[in-house]
Amino acid sequence: MSSIVEAKKTEVKEAIEKALQAAQEAGQLSFQTLPAFVVEQPREKVFGDFAANVAMLLSKEAKMPPRRIAEIIVAHLPKEGPLFEKVEIAGPGFINFYLGKSWLEEVLPVVLREGDDYGKSDFGQGEKIQIEFVSANPTGLLHMGNARGAALGDTLSNVLQGAGYDVTKEFYINDAGNQIENFGRSLEARYFQLLGHDVPFPGEGYHGQDVIETVQKIIAEVGDKYLTVDEDLRREFLIQKALEEKLTNIKNDLARFGVEYDVWFSEQSLHDSGAIARTIQELQERELVYEKEGALWLKTTAFGDEKDEVLVRSNGIPTYFAADIAYHCNKFERGFSKVINIWGADHHGHVARMKGAMQALGYDPDALHVILMQLVRLFRQGEIVRMSKRSGQYITLSELIDEVGKDAARFFFVMRGADSHLDFDLDLAKAESSENPVYYVQYAHARVCSILKASVDEVPSYEQVDFSLLKEEAELDLIRKIADLPDEIVQAAVSYEPHHLTRYAHELASLFHSFYNSCRVLVDDVELRKARLALIEATRITLRNVLRLLGVSAPERM
RNA sequence: GUGCCCGUAGCUCAGCUGGAUAGAGUGUUUGACUACGAAUCAAAAGGCCGCAGGUUCGAAUCCUGCCGGGCACGCCA
CATH class of the missing domain: 3.40.50.620 (HUPs)
Structure with a gap:
């Protein structure tokens, strides 16, 4: 339940904040507020393990070129700490941190220990979310x-x-x-x-x-x-x-x-319970409803809609819109702090209206998040x-x-x-071939299983492994990718964009296949063999956990 | 006509709140099995990020205007 990557980013960030403070006290740098800078993993490996953009952001307020600021910050960073092997200033003023490979040795034990739970985090802190x-x-x-x-x-x-x-x-x-x-x-x-x-x-x-x-x-x-x-x-x-x-x-x-599903919610039940009538009455009390040509209208134009919408038809039957408003009120009444809807793009006109109705009834319209998806064409x-x-x-x-x-x-x-x-x-x-990305990922999993089956000895427990023996480029790349899973999941969650996960799965599979082709697992050297068995077991766990999130099976044989 | 979404390599698409030389896959070309599964790997080629302005240290990303495609504009849902 912990992210090593996140922990390292925080350490780097704190070190920078301390250096900034020290620089300011020494009179070398002047600024009012600490900019909201980020510590991120650079796109290219050559730029180090982590990079900070703080110097560029500070440039204007400190009235200094970014690279000069970066130099001052670096001068105040701990020289020979256990944290940084090397710090460099690059490009327009990035500060690049090279942590060496020792931090990667912390990754695999966590994966092996957490197993099925690896990748999970408590980022959301149990916040109640409803998704329809x-x-x-x-x-x-x-x-x-x-x-x-x-x-x-x-x-x-x-x-x-x-x-x-x-x-x-x-x-x-x-x-x-x-x-x-x-x-x-x-x-x-x-x-x-x-x-x-x-x-x-x-x-x-x-x-x-x-x-x-x-x-x-x-x-x-x-x-x-x-x-x-x-x-x-x-x-x-x-x-x-x-x-x-x-x-x-x-x-x-x-x-x-x-x-x-957890809940199958009947629209009819909203009619039967009087929830719809109550909702309409509440809107009436807020003077947002009027009668015209025998129907009851909601002033959605008050929330920027192009025209008002009918709540109750002249035949006395409430519209889908009225029922949906009542349904969404019901969701919020049940205590969800966030409500997500997935709709076809052809319903996009409905979004602003529904948010407006929620606002009218005293709910936060931003607590309602609608994901619109475009159409599917079959080929x-x-x-x-x-x-x-x-x-x-x-x-x-x-x-x-x-x-x-x-x-x-x-x-x-x-x-x-x-x-x-x-x-x-x-x-x-x-297609049961390499062009099919599903097979590509599943094959990586099956391949790991196949090696584990071929191995005469079991996967060692992580206490018995010397992870420092893993130092090939392909091994370290694979470990780095494995370490990313918890952050990938959080990223996909906060952006409501699960497609990041298929991408991650493919990248992970790809790095494993590369590793497979450049390093042999079942080598004679006992200690190295143990370390590599641990590595592929961690790969298997990570692949399986991602596939489980996607609802895709992780076959042991194909 | 008005509003929303999209326009990135031949094709299908990534590109996170603006950051470094714009990335994958597929297709094309060329290599790698007497070694744990070649359903794999390595390498090459391939781009005016629709067009034109603007914002700034810096734009595929933000703003404006065009062009092209999709969708919506019901007392349907």
């Missing part, structure tokens, strides 16, 4: 957009948990409102049609084949006895049965995808796979898992940032 994703209409099957949302949301949840947050994953079931009425009419029409009655199908209805299948199942169970009952009763029954079946399907598909043999939801012609999550497998699907969806359009190459995802 997929929330697909229970009137159909899950499509590619839902699949991307599922992979993104679930991975982000894992990452947040890994960074020490208390995460609740939630699926909002749209089981009320207009589209359910519409769904009911579609079900009813199919019910009549399948029982030999020639009735018209509603133009705006749900045309998909899956709806027909759902009704077939219902008929198999109850037969034709709902032909003659009252229309309201019939529709209510069909809706209830169909929603049950659809929801079970959705749950099963998501479970196959490795996604389990097969270089051609776009055309899909149309209206006609029911689209590839479902279930079919995707059948075709490319859970591992590839999840990895591919998380590989790109949410706001970039995702081109999903089905052939690449299926």
Whole structure:
């Protein structure tokens, strides 16, 4: 539960702060406030283990060129401390710190000791975060957009948990409102049609084949006895049965995808409990609601929206927007300090409105964070796979898992940032070759396992290993990357960008493959062999932990 | 028309709150298996970071204006 990299950065930073103070007291440097400088790992290894940009930031206030300031700071740093092997000034005024390799010897024991927990931290301090994703209409099957949302949301949840947050994953079931009425009419029409009655199908209805299948199942169970009952009763029954079946399907598909929710939240329950009515009343009390043409409107223009939005239609039914406001209030009432939503980019117009509504009701709009994800395009043999939801012609999550497998699907969806359009190459995802990044990472894991199996002796416990024997460039690079995991997870968590993790996984695998090709593990030298076994065991642990966060399996054989 | 997102190597994309010579993968070219898995590795080539201004010690990153692509502008969700 500790990050060595973070600890070292802090040590460097404190040393610089002391040097700054000393320089100021000596009258060599004058400034009012300490600038918010950073200590970071430079892009290039030649620039040392850590670098500070403090001199550049101070240049203006201290009225001195950055390199001159850097010289003064360096002069006040501890000369021969255990911390710095070498300190250099480079480029426009960076101070580069070379720590030598002794600090790297601290890394592997931590990994071996923490095992499955390596990479976790208490950064989030148990802060309560709620995350809502997929929330697909229970009137159909899950499509590619839902699949991307599922992979993104679930991975982000894992990452947040890994960074020490208390995460609740939630699926909002749209089981009320207009589209359910519409769904009911579609079900009813199919019910009549399948029982030999020639009735018209509603133009705006749900045309998909899956709806027909759902009704077939219902008929198999109850037969034709709902032909003659009252229309309201019939529709209510069909809706209830169909929603049950659809929801079970959705749950099963998501479970196959490795996604389990903590809460399934029903929209209908907000109607039933009066939560929506209460929310509308509260908005009314704040004089943000007015009546026009028989409908109730919310003054969203007061929060910069282009036009006001309807809360309650002239037919008396609250809109989705009204229900969603009530739902979000409910989230905050449950004590979450942060609420994350993952929406398709086509809902972006909804973001400002929802934040505005939260502000109107006295909540902090910034506590609501919406991740918008761009659309997914499927490619097969270089051609776009055309899909149309209206006609029911689209590839479902279930079919995707059948075709490319859970591992590839999840990895591919998380590989790109949410706001970039995702081109999903089905052939690449299926390819069992090096072009496929999933296999590349998994292969690294399988390779480690294979060596461990071939080894006659067990992985030594970390107390029995002399880690100073690891001094090849490839070994040190690999250790450095392993040491990064806790920070990578925190980075991905605070930025809500899980795609950093697929990148990290690939880099780690790459450094391992390099190491494998330049160093032999099972050498005759007993002590070196032990050290290298410990290194690859730590690599295995790190790879497996990352893959677990991604929801991708870590096979021992491929 | 208005608003939001995107524009980086042939292709698909990274690039963290502004930092050093803009990075991966893939594709192309060339090498490496009598050694723990060649589903691997090493090396080369490949860029006006859409265009033009501005902010400053410093811009792919921030601001403005254009150009090009996507999306949204319902008493749908």
